[in-house]
Amino acid sequence: MKMDSLDPRIKRWKLQEQRQEEYSSSSLDQLPTYEVFIQLKEGKAFEHAGIVHASTADMAFLFAKEQFSRRYSCTGMWVVASEQVWVTTYSELEENIYDHIGQPAGEENDPQDDFDVFHLYKRGKQHKHVGQVKAQDTRMALLKAKASFDTGRPVLNIWLIRSINIQASTPEDQVIWSTLSEKTHRDVISYRAGDKLNKFKEKHNEG
Amino acid sequence: MYGGGNIFEVNKSDNLNQEDPVKLDEFEARIARGEKVEPSDWMPALYRKQLIRMIEQHAHSEIIGALPEGTWITRAPGFKRKMALMAKVQDEVGHAQLLYSAAETLGKSREQMMQDLINGRSKYSNIFNYPAFTWADSTIISWLVDAGAIVNQLANSKGSYGPYCRALERICAEESFHLKYGHHAVIHLATGTNIQREMVQGALNRWWPPMMHFFGPPDKISVHTEVLTKWKVKMATNDECRQQFLDMYVPKIWELNLTIPDPNLRKNSETRQWEYSEPDWDEFIRVINGDGPCNAERLSVRRTAEERGEWVRKALLTKEAKYVTPLA
Ligand SMILES: [Fe+2]
Ligand SMILES: [Fe+2]
Ligand SMILES: [Fe+2]
Numbered sequence: 001m002k003m004d005s006l007d008p009r010i011k012r013w014k015l016q017e018q019r020q021e022e023y024s025s026s027s028l029d030q031l032p033t034y035e036v037f038i039q040l041k042e043g044k045a046f047e048h049a050g051i052v053h054a055s056t057a058d059m060a061f062l063f064a065k066e067q068f069s070r071r072y073s074c075t076g077m078w079v080v081a082s083e084q085v086w087v088t089t090y091s092e093l094e095e096n097i098y099d100h101i102g103q104p105a106g107e108e109n110d111p112q113d114d115f116d117v118f119h120l121y122k123r124g125k126q127h128k129h130v131g132q133v134k135a136q137d138t139r140m141a142l143l144k145a146k147a148s149f150d151t152g153r154p155v156l157n158i159w160l161i162r163s164i165n166i167q168a169s170t171p172e173d174q175v176i177w178s179t180l181s182e183k184t185h186r187d188v189i190s191y192r193a194g195d196k197l198n199k200f201k202e203k204h205n206e207g
Numbered sequence: 208m209y210g211g212g213n214i215f216e217v218n219k220s221d222n223l224n225q226e227d228p229v230k231l232d233e234f235e236a237r238i239a240r241g242e243k244v245e246p247s248d249w250m251p252a253l254y255r256k257q258l259i260r261m262i263e264q265h266a267h268s269e270i271i272g273a274l275p276e277g278t279w280i281t282r283a284p285g286f287k288r289k290m291a292l293m294a295k296v297q298d299e300v301g302h303a304q305l306l307y308s309a310a311e312t313l314g315k316s317r318e319q320m321m322q323d324l325i326n327g328r329s330k331y332s333n334i335f336n337y338p339a340f341t342w343a344d345s346t347i348i349s350w351l352v353d354a355g356a357i358v359n360q361l362a363n364s365k366g367s368y369g370p371y372c373r374a375l376e377r378i379c380a381e382e383s384f385h386l387k388y389g390h391h392a393v394i395h396l397a398t399g400t401n402i403q404r405e406m407v408q409g410a411l412n413r414w415w416p417p418m419m420h421f422f423g424p425p426d427k428i429s430v431h432t433e434v435l436t437k438w439k440v441k442m443a444t445n446d447e448c449r450q451q452f453l454d455m456y457v458p459k460i461w462e463l464n465l466t467i468p469d470p471n472l473r474k475n476s477e478t479r480q481w482e483y484s485e486p487d488w489d490e491f492i493r494v495i496n497g498d499g500p501c502n503a504e505r506l507s508v509r510r511t512a513e514e515r516g517e518w519v520r521k522a523l524l525t526k527e528a529k530y531v532t533p534l535a
Binding site for chain 1: 245338340383390397
């Protein structure tokens with residue numbers, strides 16, 4: 001089938017004929033995923049925003065900036081490879097998942113790693129950062145999280161991430177968001193047309 | 208942006224007899240309680256399959272929808288319009304990313320979705336198989352096609368699948384800018400010179416029929432989807448969405464003194480329903496099955512973009528080369 005197109009790419013790329021052969025790409029051609037967390041204001045908790053596909057954490061950070069902080073300014077961003085997130089099961093019927101977790105049995109021997117702990121309070125919402133614990137493994141980190149962050153308010157699901165695996169923005173990085181307030185062309189307020197419309201309607205109704 | 212009118216196909220083989228009745232009960236009870244379903248929850252195979260299909264179609268619609276508008280960026284009249292349209296098209300591609308990620312949580316990889324799109328095995332909104340002849344077409348798309356998309360997306364954002372709802376919340380927030388920008392641009396043309404008015408009227412004439420197709424075939428000839436409604440996958444019927452769209456936008460078109468190219472369009476004051484000439488559903492089926500004015504070029508451009516980017520993605524996956532000083 002000949003393509004007679006208004007799309008300039010058709011000419012530029014010489015795509016005159018429709019190709020019949022199947023398209024296939026190599027495995028993982030679309031790159032692995034990273035989870036993105038955003039802090040909207042100084043002092044507020046980091047919150048999960050979504051996923052980006054990238055080959056490295058640095059690249060994930062750039063993509064995340066474009067995808068999740070293109071419109072609204074924020075004060076911090078974390079990215080972490082999806083495979084580095086350790087996830088509990090979801091509790092049923094709004095039970096507190098911590099109720100199914102025991103108490104730490106005495107002191108462990110020299111806890112080494114920092115873990116960041118995230119809570120989900122309601123299905124359909126995003127996971128929120130609640131703090132850090134020191135532990136030697138995720139099992140121990142979960143017990144410590146219960147000791148530190150279980151307030152009795154139902155937590156439906158918990159994520160644990162070794163802090164070392166989080167690529168975090170630094171205070172110097174905040175300049176990447178400093179021009180956002182100038183980009184009013186992305187915002188509804190730049191497209192008010194009520195006056196023009198009313199003037200037109202008045203004139204039209206008179207005539 | 209996005210088209211409504213998902214074509215749901217419920218096959219005979221999709222019956223729920225193979226599902227564990229206890230788990231199915233719990234699943235349905237969760238939805239009835241108004242709780243969202245999350246990726247690791249048990250779900251019936253049919254729920255997973257239809258959601259993948261719907262979210263994937265939605266994602267494809269966003270990137271394919273960026274094509275007709277994208278070609279107008281360089282020719283948009285003036286710096287402000289270029290900036291606005293560029294921001295809008297960037298949003299649409301971002302929507303695709305959000306949606307592909309949501310579909311991926313159900314177990315279909317992005318690689319597979321790309322391949323199915325390019326090989327014509329999965330659909331996208333039919334409306335993007337039509338060409339944007341003039342600048343006015345681009346403004347009508349930004350206003351009315353996005354308006355239709357918002358009707359659909361707002362309904363879907365109340366659905367039962369957590370990741371899809373979260374993606375839609377972000378998307379709807381950005382769509383309000385698209386709608387305002389599109390309306391602003393159409394008002395500018397419609398209140399302008401005679402040539403501008405003719406241009407925008409011409410574009411409206413071209414886009415009205417596909418816009419009437421946008422929400423899909425009428426309920427009376429659509430596949431029955433009671434189970435998908437019960438599971439909060441399908442949140443409003445095609446006709447409900449179409450009526451809502453007409454209710455919100457016909458008055459806004461008329462106040463610009465533009466003519467909608469359908470002499471039978473009127474609101475019945477007794478039934479409170481819009482009446483209109485029945486759209487050509489044969490054309491709709493023909494175009495959705497590949498025989499529209501732009502089907503071939505849309506997939507061709509998408510495929511070429513994918514192929515041209517392949518070496519970059521390959522390079523990114525290869526470990527960094529390390530410099531070692533030669534020995535002798
Ligand atoms: Fe759109
Ligand atoms: Fe849009
Ligand atoms: Fe969109």
